[in-house]
Amino acid sequence: MPAERKGWFDKLKTGLRKTGTGIQAVFVNAQIDEALYEELESALLMADAGVKATEYLLDDLRGRVKRQMATDASQVKRLLADAITDLLQPLEKPLVIGQFTPTVIMVAGVNGAGKTTSIGKLTKHLASEGASVLLAAADTFRAAAREQLLVWADRNTVEIVSQEGGDPSAVSFDAVTAGKARGKDVVLVDTAGRLPTQLHLMDELKKIKRVVTKADATAPHEVLLVIDGNTGQNALAQVRAFDETLGLTGLVVTKLDGTAKGGVLCAIARERPVPVYFIGVGEKLEDLETFNAREFALALLG
Numbered sequence: 001m002p003a004e005r006k007g008w009f010d011k012l013k014t015g016l017r018k019t020g021t022g023i024q025a026v027f028v029n030a031q032i033d034e035a036l037y038e039e040l041e042s043a044l045l046m047a048d049a050g051v052k053a054t055e056y057l058l059d060d061l062r063g064r065v066k067r068q069m070a071t072d073a074s075q076v077k078r079l080l081a082d083a084i085t086d087l088l089q090p091l092e093k094p095l096v097i098g099q100f101t102p103t104v105i106m107v108a109g110v111n112g113a114g115k116t117t118s119i120g121k122l123t124k125h126l127a128s129e130g131a132s133v134l135l136a137a138a139d140t141f142r143a144a145a146r147e148q149l150l151v152w153a154d155r156n157t158v159e160i161v162s163q164e165g166g167d168p169s170a171v172s173f174d175a176v177t178a179g180k181a182r183g184k185d186v187v188l189v190d191t192a193g194r195l196p197t198q199l200h201l202m203d204e205l206k207k208i209k210r211v212v213t214k215a216d217a218t219a220p221h222e223v224l225l226v227i228d229g230n231t232g233q234n235a236l237a238q239v240r241a242f243d244e245t246l247g248l249t250g251l252v253v254t255k256l257d258g259t260a261k262g263g264v265l266c267a268i269a270r271e272r273p274v275p276v277y278f279i280g281v282g283e284k285l286e287d288l289e290t291f292n293a294r295e296f297a298l299a300l301l302g
Contacts, residue, residue: 008289012256013299015281019047019262020300023080030073032065040080047263048232053270057083081297087266088293093275095222095250095290097131102179102187104212104219106172107252108205108242109226111193114254118226118280119190120152121288122252125278127158131185136175137162138208139192149190159184168192168204169211176215189220202245209246224277226252232261239272252288254280262300 001009022043030036037058044054057080064070064079097103107122109115116139123133135153137146137160146162153160159182161175172189179187191208192201212220225242227235235253242248251274256262265276276291 005295009295009299011281011287012279012289012295013302015257016262016296016299017302018258018260019256020302022046022260023300024077024302027073027077030076032070032073032076036073036076037062044263044266046260048261048267049263050233050236050267050271053087053263053266056270057087057266060086077301081301084266084297084300085294087269088296090273091251091265091269091276092291092293093250093277095277097126097129097186100216100218100221102134102176102184102216103221104176104179104187104189104216105222105224106189106191106209106212106220106246107224107226108191108246109193110228110238113193113226113228113231114280115193115226116148116152116190117283118252118254118278118288119149119188121280121285122278123152123158123188124285125288126186132183133158133186133188134175134179134182134184135160136172136187136189138168138171138175139190169208172208173211173215176212176219180216202241205246222249223247224250224252225274226254229253229256229262229264229279230259232264233267235264236267236271239268239274243272243274248274250275250277252276252278252280253291254288257281265296 026039026043041054041058060083061080065076070076107119126133135149135158137149161178163171175187191205209220223246225248227238253276256279278288279291280288
């Protein structure tokens with residue numbers, strides 16, 4: 001593992017400590033018997049892996065234990081890390097920039113998920129890879145969101161398209177048009193924070209998507225949802241709702257530090273396998289990194 005990735009892995013391990021403690025505790029001085037599987041089932045459910053993923057992982061694990069003829073708990077723990085890695089593998093996919101100019105990325109998420117902050121971090125990530133980014137402040141209802149985005153734009157020295165109290169679709173249209181005219185690599189559209197139960201607001205997201213397509217027939221190229229790792233099964237419900245409305249292409253999972261619900265990625269993998277492009281374990285700009293299934297499994301099981 002390269003040095004900078006090792007630093008990230010250590011941070012991830014610390015971030016997932018609360019989720020992992022319950023699962024790791026099951027293996028302390030344990031015998032390989034039915035009680036071990038039962039305790040593991042409880043620990044996975046407590047970590048918000050969900051019923052389907054928990055059943056799947058335990059079946060998979062039993063098969064591995066038999067095949068490998070495992071005799072002690074530490075072997076079983078290693079095999080569980082393998083099972084979790086394989087379950088999460090389909091979620092591992094890089095965000096591809098450069099196939100379209102600009103690559104238009106629409107970002108959605110409920111209020112409080114860390115959406116605007118994640119856009120700032122994503123901007124930093126893309127800029128550090130050499131991409132020129134244009135931000136669209138289409139979260140026009142929340143003045144604070146626009147202000148916050150202006151700060152991020154300033155900090156990342158990128159351009160921003162915004163209008164006070166303007167129509168979100170109009171801002172999005174202007175930004176995509178400007179992105180094309182200025183030859184930007186990426187246009188990031190920050191849409192208003194929404195609860196999936198607010199149907200008229202979900203309709204507005206559909207409208208933004210429609211209008212973006214009018215500005216560029218191939219866009220949006222990515223539709224990302226930012227979810228808060230602390231919300232567990234509720235995060236899965238959000239993935240379902242937004243995917244049905246917008247057709248999600250990827251997820252950004254934030255606030256995995258200090259949560260006991262990090263197992264929700266297993267639930268997503270089993271029930272709504274939308275790729276996880278990035279995960280975040282802190283407030284700093286560099287606390288957002290690409291998702292790696294093996295790293296996550298190993299960090300989770302300490």
